[in-house]
Amino acid sequence: METENTALTNGAAAAAILASAIGACALGALTAVSEVVASLRPLLAFYPPAGPLSGRAALAVLVWLAAWACLHASWKERQVDFSKIFIWTLILLAGGLIGTFPPPFEELGEMLRSMR
DSSP, X not given: OOOOOOOOOXXXXXXXXXXXXXXXXXXXXXXXXXXXXXXXXXXXXXXXXXXXXXXXXXXXXXXXXXXXXXXXXXXXXOOOOHHHHHHHHHHHHHHHHHHTSHHHHHHHHHHHHHHO
């Protein structure tokens, strides 16, 4: 009986995990920017009853899918340093979470208004 010598890879899983964090960070960034720059809100209202949330969510999903496709294509047969992926995932998730809360983007808006 022969056993196959197949190396285990973690690239596909790491790509999925990191892509999800990239999508979350995109949602946070889109939320913060659309709240600070009021003129962007009508552009993000893809579905009027939902308002700009529909555009933010749709664009964040597109960013997530694009990131997942690119990372998966690059890493699917590789063994990547998962500890670095994990750290970047946590950083991007924190950025996405911070971007969706009003106090940080209100402060950003005040800072930008004071620079004018």
